[in-house]
Amino acid sequence: MVADLAxxxxxxxxxxxxxxxxxxxxxxxxxxxxxxxxxxxxxxxxATATSEDPVEWLLSRMTLAEKVGQMTQPDLESxxxxxxxxxxxxxxxxxxxxxxxxxxxxxxxxDMYDRYQRAALASRLGTPILYGVDAVHGHSNVVGAVxxxxxxxxxxxxxxxxxxxxAEVTGKEMRATGVQWTFSPAVSVPRDERWGRTYEGFSxxxxxxxxxGAAAVLGYQRGDLGHPLAVLATAKHYLGDGGxxxxxxxxxxxxxxxxxxxxxxxxxxxxxxxxPYRAAVDAGVGSVMPSYSSWNGHKMSGDRYLLTSVxxxxxxxxxxxxxxxxxxxxLHHDFKTAIAKSVNAGMDMAMVPSAYRDYIRLLIExxxxxxxxxxxxxxxVRRILRVKDAMGLLDPDGSxxxxxxxxxxxxxxxxxxVAREAVRQxxxxxxxxxxxxxxxxxxxxxxxxVAADDIGIQSGGWTISWQGQPGDITTGGTTILxxxxxxxxxxxxxxxxxxxxxxxxxxxxVVVIGEAPYAEGVGxxxxxxxxxxxxxxxxxxxxxxxxxVVVLISGRPLLIDDALELSDAFVAAWLPGTEGAGVxxxxxxxxRPTGRLSFTWPRSxxxxxxxxxxxxxxxxxxxxxxLRY
Numbered sequence: 001m002v003a004d005l006a007x008x009x010x011x012x013x014x015x016x017x018x019x020x021x022x023x024x025x026x027x028x029x030x031x032x033x034x035x036x037x038x039x040x041x042x043x044x045x046x047a048t049a050t051s052e053d054p055v056e057w058l059l060s061r062m063t064l065a066e067k068v069g070q071m072t073q074p075d076l077e078s079x080x081x082x083x084x085x086x087x088x089x090x091x092x093x094x095x096x097x098x099x100x101x102x103x104x105x106x107x108x109x110x111d112m113y114d115r116y117q118r119a120a121l122a123s124r125l126g127t128p129i130l131y132g133v134d135a136v137h138g139h140s141n142v143v144g145a146v147x148x149x150x151x152x153x154x155x156x157x158x159x160x161x162x163x164x165x166x167a168e169v170t171g172k173e174m175r176a177t178g179v180q181w182t183f184s185p186a187v188s189v190p191r192d193e194r195w196g197r198t199y200e201g202f203s204x205x206x207x208x209x210x211x212x213g214a215a216a217v218l219g220y221q222r223g224d225l226g227h228p229l230a231v232l233a234t235a236k237h238y239l240g241d242g243g244x245x246x247x248x249x250x251x252x253x254x255x256x257x258x259x260x261x262x263x264x265x266x267x268x269x270x271x272x273x274x275x276p277y278r279a280a281v282d283a284g285v286g287s288v289m290p291s292y293s294s295w296n297g298h299k300m301s302g303d304r305y306l307l308t309s310v311x312x313x314x315x316x317x318x319x320x321x322x323x324x325x326x327x328x329x330x331l332h333h334d335f336k337t338a339i340a341k342s343v344n345a346g347m348d349m350a351m352v353p354s355a356y357r358d359y360i361r362l363l364i365e366x367x368x369x370x371x372x373x374x375x376x377x378x379x380x381v382r383r384i385l386r387v388k389d390a391m392g393l394l395d396p397d398g399s400x401x402x403x404x405x406x407x408x409x410x411x412x413x414x415x416x417x418v419a420r421e422a423v424r425q426x427x428x429x430x431x432x433x434x435x436x437x438x439x440x441x442x443x444x445x446x447x448x449x450v451a452a453d454d455i456g457i458q459s460g461g462w463t464i465s466w467q468g469q470p471g472d473i474t475t476g477g478t479t480i481l482x483x484x485x486x487x488x489x490x491x492x493x494x495x496x497x498x499x500x501x502x503x504x505x506x507x508x509x510v511v512v513i514g515e516a517p518y519a520e521g522v523g524x525x526x527x528x529x530x531x532x533x534x535x536x537x538x539x540x541x542x543x544x545x546x547x548x549v550v551v552l553i554s555g556r557p558l559l560i561d562d563a564l565e566l567s568d569a570f571v572a573a574w575l576p577g578t579e580g581a582g583v584x585x586x587x588x589x590x591x592r593p594t595g596r597l598s599f600t601w602p603r604s605x606x607x608x609x610x611x612x613x614x615x616x617x618x619x620x621x622x623x624x625x626x627l628r629y
């Protein structure tokens with residue numbers, strides 16, 4: 001656990017001289033393996049009480065440039081392996097659209113990771129990198145990975161054990177490619193469904209977010225960062241990104257909520273938004289990502305009170321802080337001033353995708369000029385190294401390259417079954433009249449709607465690409481239509497059309513409707529009404545007199561009055577991911593619906609924001625609602 005990082009000790013690392021001798025850029029370019037580490041590294045020249053602590057041993061030998069390198073995280077799209085060696089880089093990330101040049105396969109990711117890790121091992125002190133990705137619902141950047149329901153669906157399960165298991169499977173698939181750091185879980189508390197990141201949150205209820213967020217941390221980190229299958233978790237986005245108000249966005253859409261301002265008193269902020277971070281810290285989370293957003297006009301990335309006094313002091317967080325993508329640049333028009341503000345506030349590592357050389361140069365200048373004290377640099381690097389140490393990355397006889405033996409389970413049926421179970425438990429039955437559900441296996445069923453046979457739509461954003469995309473995203477799994485056909489088997493007849501068609505002879509109709517994929521910024525919507533064309537499709541199907549089941553694919557509660565009234569049964573399926581067969585399992589009654597709303601479902605836009613405990617609480621469906629068969 002991160003709380004125990006300071007107590008861990010290992011033998012001293014190999015000497016800098018040895019590292020310099022065995023590492024040459026020519027060897028790296030030739031793809032040579034990492035240099036062997038000596039069995040008995042020499043002791044530091046000056047023995048101290050901490051001479052067997054690899055963190056202090058390394059820190060005492062680092063130059064300022066090497067320390068700043070550890071505090072720097074460029075994006076794969078911009079940095080080359082040789083620069084990792086040259087600049088002593090501490091971490092590399094792949095942003096939402098940043099894939100290996102060789103392609104997006106498991107093999108390409110693994111080869112890429114090993115190449116960059118070898119480059120880190122080739123630096124003067126041979127300190128391994130942490131490689132970070134947004135594995136927010138599975139290792140979802142990689143083709144063939146299992147993609148789980150987004151957090152809004154997991155919130156409806158109310159099942160921390162399942163959430164922990166999902167995080168464990170995700171970590172194992174990450175480790176199969178070498179990657180060992182996820183920017184997850186989001187422990188935001190979304191309080192306004194117009195926000196495009198609502199689906200990244202488990203619930204509007206801080207207590208439920210705390211319980212499930214802590215479970216995810218324990219799953220990713222396996223309860224002990226030293227576990228060979230552990231990956232470093234990140235609680236994000238600190239603090240209150242789910243509590244911003246419309247009209248304050250810095251994303252480019254003045255109507256939006258993303259990257260906006262949380263206008264709350266400190267008591268309200270603590271009661272609603274701080275609670276899940278306390279739970280994540282107690283669970284041992286190793287990293288925390290401050291938000292782009294602000295609190296009463298003050299940017300989180302430069303707020304010393306919240307980053308240092310509250311998080312590191314009051315909450316006792318002993319891991320390190322990683323900034324969001326280019327977030328430091330938003331603090332001031334002058335980059336150097338922005339860096340000083342953020343680092344002095346307590347930021348430990350900077351996600352500077354392409355501006356990493358400027359960041360390194362300017363931070364060195366700031367230290368040399370006295371603008372950033374050396375004690376703050378040492379504190380940041382010590383925190384980073386403690387996490388690496390806890391993960392075994394400073395162990396002199398450790399293994400830092402990908403464990404390719406794990407690849408046999410990547411995207412496996414066993415992993416997909418965990419995701420399918422998550423889909424089953426996440427579905428919320430909102431309406432069921434005339435005994436429409438469960439469907440009979442010998443029924444003739446017509447399936448309609450563009451979302452019924454589209455694995456990209458049902459997976460949502462942060463899937464293969466940053467914003468996600470409709471269509472075949474080539475990552476395996478089953479669509480909802482495929483699941484229905486498999487469940488019906490040969491006993492029933494299943495037909496399909498995207499739009500209206502003659503449905504005479506059908507015993508039941510399943511219409512799958514919902515939102516197209518989106519992610520942060522782009523997903524902000526000031527009108528949550530259903531697409532009129534999709535409502536018209538439900539209406540035409542209902543006019544036939546045949547029982548109609550509506551399945552809604554969405555990242556948040558939408559305005560569904562017309563479709564709800566026209567349907568005989570209505571199921572909120574959220575963003576179920578790649579295992580659409582889990583939806584069919586519930587529709588046919590193999591598994592009963594057990595999901596309960598983790599968000600209040602509004603009647604109209606005029607009610608928003610609407611949350612449990614509000615004085616005027618008159619929702620379409622209240623928090624916790626969910627029917628059973």
